[in-house]
Amino acid sequence: xxxxxxxxxxxxxxxxxxxxxxxxxxxxxxxxxxxxxxxxxxxxxxxxxxxxxxxxxxxxxxxxxxxxxxxxxxxxxxxxxxxxxxxxxxxxxxxxxxxxxxxxxxxxxxxxxxxxxxxxxxxxxxxxxxxxxxxxxxxxxxxxxxxxxxxxxxxxxxxxxxxxxxxxxxxxxxxxxxxxxxxxxxxxxxxxxxxxxxxxxxxxxxxxxxxxxxxxxxxxxxxxxxxxxxxxxxxxxxxxxxxxxxxxxxxxxxxxxxxxxxxxxxxxxxxxxxxxxxxxxxxxxxxxxxxxxxxxxxxxxxxxxxxxxxxxxxxxxxxxxx
Ligand SMILES: Nc1ncnc2c1ncn2[C@@H]1O[C@H](COP(=O)(O)OP(=O)(O)OP(=O)(O)O)[C@@H](O)[C@H]1O
Numbered sequence: 001x002x003x004x005x006x007x008x009x010x011x012x013x014x015x016x017x018x019x020x021x022x023x024x025x026x027x028x029x030x031x032x033x034x035x036x037x038x039x040x041x042x043x044x045x046x047x048x049x050x051x052x053x054x055x056x057x058x059x060x061x062x063x064x065x066x067x068x069x070x071x072x073x074x075x076x077x078x079x080x081x082x083x084x085x086x087x088x089x090x091x092x093x094x095x096x097x098x099x100x101x102x103x104x105x106x107x108x109x110x111x112x113x114x115x116x117x118x119x120x121x122x123x124x125x126x127x128x129x130x131x132x133x134x135x136x137x138x139x140x141x142x143x144x145x146x147x148x149x150x151x152x153x154x155x156x157x158x159x160x161x162x163x164x165x166x167x168x169x170x171x172x173x174x175x176x177x178x179x180x181x182x183x184x185x186x187x188x189x190x191x192x193x194x195x196x197x198x199x200x201x202x203x204x205x206x207x208x209x210x211x212x213x214x215x216x217x218x219x220x221x222x223x224x225x226x227x228x229x230x231x232x233x234x235x236x237x238x239x240x241x242x243x244x245x246x247x248x249x250x251x252x253x254x255x256x257x258x259x260x261x262x263x264x265x266x267x268x269x270x271x272x273x274x275x276x277x278x279x280x281x282x283x284x285x286x287x288x289x290x291x292x293x294x295x296x297x298x299x300x301x302x303x304x305x306x307x308x309x310x311x312x313x314x315x316x317x318x319x320x321x322x
Pocket of ligand 1: 068
């Protein structure tokens, strides 16, 4: 029964030498809990009931400090790790219920995973790295080689296809890693801090490549990041802290246009203005409560929302050196 839900995705016949045939899937995460047991009865609760939805074809970011659970969350969505509790659906596929055999198929056909550390095989050239997932997927050689070339061209590396990872810059290695993730034309791309090792210019280029997969090709893209400058490039930002989603924003809530590519000084100015308006709204809310215009519940709900927004804005300012 479960196998049937994967049938569509595990057919190598759907892979073509060029282009993307497959659009994104909805991702639905419900009350996800992950507890790591680290011996002697000690437990680490990495996720404490995380729920959120990503629409098919949407690009979102998960933002949060180190240790907040970003990698754990992506690993569970990506079928690399199993949850302790809760559910994850990719379209109709109940990822949390898949056994090892089906998870392997799911990882090959449904998920393209981009890691922080590029994760390329050092002894293989760029093109051979891109071919690997297609070999595992049993894509015929003629299609495989041409698709690998096409994908490397797509990520702007047509002149580097025979280079080994060590002969490429960090930004170029991450481009190859994106081509690897796209090899089997997956509907869902997960990227775990894909820009952590890169300078700002390369980080923004890689982010654009990933976000464009959603905008131009309808893929579902989930990017985890520490960096608010990256986060604001997606359509929505989920803020994860201590294993919980504590807020959800649109870049416009933070005063930034969805595809804003402004200079960093401009961004700081915009965010300072937005911060001032959020602080003003908080003051007004306090006044309304004092004047008896709103109930305590309503105050709590609205004040907390503003507070999370304020914290996110302050974090962006800090990362911009203000
Ligand atoms: N395999 C594991 N065994 C035990 N604890 C783990 C394991 N993996 C992660 N953790 C713990 O779970 C929590 C969340 O870790 P996770 O790696 O998901 O966070 P993160 O937000 O991705 O952090 P970073 O930004 O530093 O990569 C942390 O407290 C971490 O120490």
